[in-house]
Amino acid sequence: MTDPALSGDTTSATVRDTPVAGSAAQSRSSADETRPRQRARRKHRGAAVIWAVLAWLAALVFFFPVLWMVLTAFKYERAAYTDPPTLWFSPTLEQFQAVLASGVGTTLLNSAFATLVSTTCVLVLGIPAAFALSLRPVKKTKDVLFFFLSTKMLPIVAVIVPLYVIVNRIGLLDNIWTLIILYTGMNLPIAIWMMRSFFLEVPAELLEAASMDGASLWTAVRRVILPLVSPGIAATALICVIFSWNEFFFAVNLTAVRAQTAPVSLVGFITGEGLFWARLSAASTLAALPVVIAGWVAQNKLVRGLSFGAIK
Amino acid sequence: MTKHSTLSRAEGWRRRAPLLPALLFTILVTQVPFLLTVYYSTHSWNLVRPGSWEFVGLQNYLYVFRDSQFREVAMNTVILIVGTVLISALLGLGLALLLNRSFRGRGVVRTLLITPFLITPVAGALLWKTAMFDPVFGIVNFVLQPFGVGNFAWVSQFPLATVMVDLIWRWTPFMMLLILAGLQSMPEDVLEAGRVDGAGPIALFRELTLPHLRRFIELGVVLGAIYLVNTFGAIYMMTSGGPGVESANLPFYIYQRAFLGFEVGQAAAMGVVTVAATIVIAMLALRLIFKSFMGAQEAA
Amino acid sequence: MATIAYQTASCLYEGAANPAVDRLTLEVDDGEFIVLVGPSGSGKSTALRMLAGLEDIDEGNITINGKDMVGVPSKDRDIAMVFQNYALYPSMTVAENMGFALKMRGVPAGERRRQVEQAAELLDLSDFLDRKPAKLSGGQRQRVAMGRAIVREPQVFCMDEPLSNLDAKLRVQTRTQIAALQRRLGTTTVYVTHDQVEAMTMGDRVAVLKDGKLQQFAAPTELYDAPVNAFVAGFIGSPAMNLVPALVTSEGVQLGESTLPLERDRLAALHRQELSSVTVGLRPEQLEVVPAGQGIDVRIDLVEELGSESYVHAHLVDDRGGASTRLVARSHRRAPGRLGETIGLRHGAGSVHVFHPDTGARIDGEEMSARVGTGV
Ligand SMILES: Nc1ncnc2c1ncn2[C@@H]1O[C@H](COP(=O)(O)OP(=O)(O)OP(=O)(O)O)[C@@H](O)[C@H]1O
Ligand SMILES: [Mg+2]
Numbered sequence: 001m002t003d004p005a006l007s008g009d010t011t012s013a014t015v016r017d018t019p020v021a022g023s024a025a026q027s028r029s030s031a032d033e034t035r036p037r038q039r040a041r042r043k044h045r046g047a048a049v050i051w052a053v054l055a056w057l058a059a060l061v062f063f064f065p066v067l068w069m070v071l072t073a074f075k076y077e078r079a080a081y082t083d084p085p086t087l088w089f090s091p092t093l094e095q096f097q098a099v100l101a102s103g104v105g106t107t108l109l110n111s112a113f114a115t116l117v118s119t120t121c122v123l124v125l126g127i128p129a130a131f132a133l134s135l136r137p138v139k140k141t142k143d144v145l146f147f148f149l150s151t152k153m154l155p156i157v158a159v160i161v162p163l164y165v166i167v168n169r170i171g172l173l174d175n176i177w178t179l180i181i182l183y184t185g186m187n188l189p190i191a192i193w194m195m196r197s198f199f200l201e202v203p204a205e206l207l208e209a210a211s212m213d214g215a216s217l218w219t220a221v222r223r224v225i226l227p228l229v230s231p232g233i234a235a236t237a238l239i240c241v242i243f244s245w246n247e248f249f250f251a252v253n254l255t256a257v258r259a260q261t262a263p264v265s266l267v268g269f270i271t272g273e274g275l276f277w278a279r280l281s282a283a284s285t286l287a288a289l290p291v292v293i294a295g296w297v298a299q300n301k302l303v304r305g306l307s308f309g310a311i312k
Numbered sequence: 313m314t315k316h317s318t319l320s321r322a323e324g325w326r327r328r329a330p331l332l333p334a335l336l337f338t339i340l341v342t343q344v345p346f347l348l349t350v351y352y353s354t355h356s357w358n359l360v361r362p363g364s365w366e367f368v369g370l371q372n373y374l375y376v377f378r379d380s381q382f383r384e385v386a387m388n389t390v391i392l393i394v395g396t397v398l399i400s401a402l403l404g405l406g407l408a409l410l411l412n413r414s415f416r417g418r419g420v421v422r423t424l425l426i427t428p429f430l431i432t433p434v435a436g437a438l439l440w441k442t443a444m445f446d447p448v449f450g451i452v453n454f455v456l457q458p459f460g461v462g463n464f465a466w467v468s469q470f471p472l473a474t475v476m477v478d479l480i481w482r483w484t485p486f487m488m489l490l491i492l493a494g495l496q497s498m499p500e501d502v503l504e505a506g507r508v509d510g511a512g513p514i515a516l517f518r519e520l521t522l523p524h525l526r527r528f529i530e531l532g533v534v535l536g537a538i539y540l541v542n543t544f545g546a547i548y549m550m551t552s553g554g555p556g557v558e559s560a561n562l563p564f565y566i567y568q569r570a571f572l573g574f575e576v577g578q579a580a581a582m583g584v585v586t587v588a589a590t591i592v593i594a595m596l597a598l599r600l601i602f603k604s605f606m607g608a609q610e611a612a
Numbered sequence: 613m614a615t616i617a618y619q620t621a622s623c624l625y626e627g628a629a630n631p632a633v634d635r636l637t638l639e640v641d642d643g644e645f646i647v648l649v650g651p652s653g654s655g656k657s658t659a660l661r662m663l664a665g666l667e668d669i670d671e672g673n674i675t676i677n678g679k680d681m682v683g684v685p686s687k688d689r690d691i692a693m694v695f696q697n698y699a700l701y702p703s704m705t706v707a708e709n710m711g712f713a714l715k716m717r718g719v720p721a722g723e724r725r726r727q728v729e730q731a732a733e734l735l736d737l738s739d740f741l742d743r744k745p746a747k748l749s750g751g752q753r754q755r756v757a758m759g760r761a762i763v764r765e766p767q768v769f770c771m772d773e774p775l776s777n778l779d780a781k782l783r784v785q786t787r788t789q790i791a792a793l794q795r796r797l798g799t800t801t802v803y804v805t806h807d808q809v810e811a812m813t814m815g816d817r818v819a820v821l822k823d824g825k826l827q828q829f830a831a832p833t834e835l836y837d838a839p840v841n842a843f844v845a846g847f848i849g850s851p852a853m854n855l856v857p858a859l860v861t862s863e864g865v866q867l868g869e870s871t872l873p874l875e876r877d878r879l880a881a882l883h884r885q886e887l888s889s890v891t892v893g894l895r896p897e898q899l900e901v902v903p904a905g906q907g908i909d910v911r912i913d914l915v916e917e918l919g920s921e922s923y924v925h926a927h928l929v930d931d932r933g934g935a936s937t938r939l940v941a942r943s944h945r946r947a948p949g950r951l952g953e954t955i956g957l958r959h960g961a962g963s964v965h966v967f968h969p970d971t972g973a974r975i976d977g978e979e980m981s982a983r984v985g986t987g988v
Contacts, residue, residue, distance in 0.1 A: 128330030162348035185341030213713035
């Protein structure tokens with residue numbers, strides 16, 4: 001799919017080589033020769049420009065809603081509702097101040113805590129498991145992998161009722177640790193799959209070489225294997241962070257006030273007397289910001305993680 | 313001989329040990345609640361009516377299958393998943409192809425494109441409902457104004473479709489990332505060989521690129537479906553499943569039954585039916601993912 | 613310094629029908645360099661990995677210095693291994709790679725650095741000590757792998773095709789370096805290769821494996837002079853020995869029209885076994901090109917010119933068996949004949965090898981069989 005660009009390059013090289021000066025006859029003949037090439041080049045270049053413009057357009061269409069949300073967050077409530085929509089307005093931090101004053105800070109902290117602790121748990125449980133399913137495989141590795149993946153097929157809704165009852169009975173309703181346990185369970189299967197794929201890329205001989213060098217299994221893993229798979233582990237962690245931070249179903253059903261997370265806190269802004277869109281936008285922006293920035297910074301990791309290590 | 317086999321048994325346990333915590337944890341968090349769901353589904357139990365706990369056998373299931381709303385909701389769920397996955401895979405493929413050539417600002421374009429996938433789903437749903445689809449102030453109507461669209465109420469006229477728009481917006485970047493990764497892992501020499509053999513751009517795409525991308529598209533479809541089965545926030549925020557149950561999916565409907573209607577037994581039975589249906593579909597999907605991934609990894 | 617003994621050691625991979633290494637018995641002397649050779653899949657790597665403790669010994673035993681190795685983890689065996697793909701630790705520098713085993717043993721950093729530098733000097737690696745393996749050439753990586761092994765001063769070196777990733781020229785060069793290094797260090801070494809030239813040039817003794825079974829364990833010259841069976845005969849030597857069917861006559865064996873005479877006691881042995889036909893082994897380098905009629909008459913199919921010598925590929929002119937019997941001869945002359953020309957091949961110095969037509973076992977006269985080593 002890259003040939004227009006490639007052949008565009010080669011033609012341009014040939015064109016540059018043709019002499020500019022010379023007798024009239026010569027230059028005419030060379031012009032005759034190059035005209036089709038130039039035309040081809042122009043066509044390719046034109047096509048390339050069109051594709052680039054299309055790509056930019058698509059990006060703007062997809063990004064526009066987000067941009068609009070961020071812009072709205074800096075508007076006064078009055079400017080948020082106009083017909084036609086206004087792009088030019090006098091910005092204000094009033095909405096952010098109001099949102100922060102209304103206690104969004106706590107929910108952001110709750111989200112951060114649940115996300116970080118559950119991701120750590122996923123890594124602590126998942127790294128050894130991924131190891132046991134790849135470099136030193138247990139028997140029935142396939143069955144275990146199948147089991148892990150099949151738990152992801154279990155719709156969460158099928159377990160929400162008993163979870164609610166259990167959590168209620170043991171008094172962990174509206175407790176952040178409930179979410180931590182559930183997020184760990186939610187992300188663990190996928191994380192094990194991802195990390196396994198990274199472990200599989202490590203040649204098993206490295207482990208053997210280390211053990212011949214007198215390293216215990218633990219030392220060999222820590223000194224030799226983990227440095228190699230750490231980019232993959234980081235990718236996995238990032239994906240766990242995204243899914244935990246954005247999780248809504250468990251959070252809305254199992255928390256109320258104390259353990260409320262950022263996504264749930266957004267609900268609070270629509271109830272009450274009407275909808276304050278500018279304020280809601282500010283709250284949404286705050287809730288989305290951490291993960292968006294993390295994802296932007298580590299996009300390559302995101303791709304690696306999502307492709308289950310199929311891409312180096 | 314016996315000495316050796318006991319040794320290898322010890323080795324077996326040494327290998328298994330690192331796996332066990334994760335395995336036990338997963339069983340505890342997913343399987344035990346599910347078994348309880350099955351148990352509850354055979355009881356009539358209303359959370360707000362004390363003493364309503366009673367064994368009713370399969371009565372809840374009968375109720376579920378007679379419930380025409382449940383059937384409608386199940387259908388909605390299928391439409392939602394299949395429609396979203398297919399459309400976002402197609403769009404994702406197109407975007408990936410656009411991004412797979414070098415041009416000015418490619419990195420920025422990619423960054424902008426992946427943003428919807430990162431945005432908190434609840435915020436995204438609110439955004440579509442208010443900023444985009446609002447009949448009076450929404451951007452969509454503003455853009456369509458020249459085409460004679462007035463103050464059209466998208467969300468109440470096409471509730472399921474507007475939810476899908478939000479989901480497609482979210483999942484297209486995901487598909488794009490996967491497919492783009494696939495494109496970039498395509499070995500250049502294979503394409504060159506194809507070009508030497510006289511294949512044009514379209515033939516190259518169809519005969520070489522697309523088969524190579526198949527694994528990645530399949531993976532995207534399966535992963536997308538796994539997460540889309542659990543769609544909740546978008547519906548909760550945009551339509552509340554309404555009007556009626558026109559835009560409700562199974563998670564939302566069961567949520568309504570359990571947490572708004574407090575009918576735990578019925579909700580549990582629906583959960584079990586959902587799982588049964590998912591398992592049937594999932595087996596096919598799992599087979600797919602296993603075939604294309606285990607195979608590839610072992611070949612590699 | 614160590615002696616090694618395999619005692620009917622076997623390894624059966626899970627799910628495999630036949631053992632990858634089948635009742636292997638070998639005794640390696642202290643300081644000896646032995647080579648395990650055989651075709652692909654013959655169990656060479658498995659045998660080596662059993663010694664290194666990377667593969668279970670399912671039956672039998674392996675001892676090092678008389679000590680039973682069953683159940684001893686590889687880290688406690690004091691063995692260094694050079695892997696085919698080197699298995700260098702990618703996240704560590706060359707110096708860290710080489711010093712890792714010492715570090716594991718708790719050798720203090722200064723002492724470690726000294727030993728690593730010493731080994732680096734020996735292997736001409738001093739300039740690369742701070743580089744990561746990814747930034748080295750194939751040959752340099754190979755030397756780092758060697759360095760990692762020698763720094764430890766282990767009891768035993770294990771090497772699994774350590775040269776197979778090098779180009780032909782470097783391979784020859786490194787081959788002699790490794791052999792010289794081993795002589796100098798005097799460390800007992802087990803070396804795996806599928807290349808019979810490596811086996812012949814490097815090993816004090818060579819063990820030939822096939823399908824997990826030991827065929828012959830002997831010094832290179834003995835393998836060449838007296839292969840115990842047709843397999844070893846065909847495997848050792850390049851170009852490979854001609855193994856052709858022949859009829860037994862009263863004076864010897866008949867190839868085409870001509871007869872190759874055999875000693876009396878070998879003929880007696882053949883008659884004792886009531887064999888009317890046998891497999892005859894003729895080394896190409898022992899066949900001399902002569903004018904037609906003066907030896908075994910053959911027609912030339914192909915002549916390979918190597919510059920210093922040439923290989924003549926030919927088939928028997930009068931082949932009563934029907935299937936045309938092919939022979940290869942090595943000639944020191946250029947262009948010993950043209951394509952399609954009939955020439956004679958005379959068997960020169962050295963003995964004709966005779967093998968049983970079905971079992972492939974070597975058939976010797978009385979006094980010879982007393983000399984040939986054990987095997988099988
Ligand atoms: N991990 C394994 N599981 C099952 N069978 C194996 C395994 N490793 C090797 N084998 C089998 O054991 C036999 C011997 O293998 P081994 O690796 O020792 O051969 P080799 O002589 O080293 O060959 P090569 O020269 O190709 O490296 C082969 O038939 C091989 O298929
Ligand atoms: Mg091998």
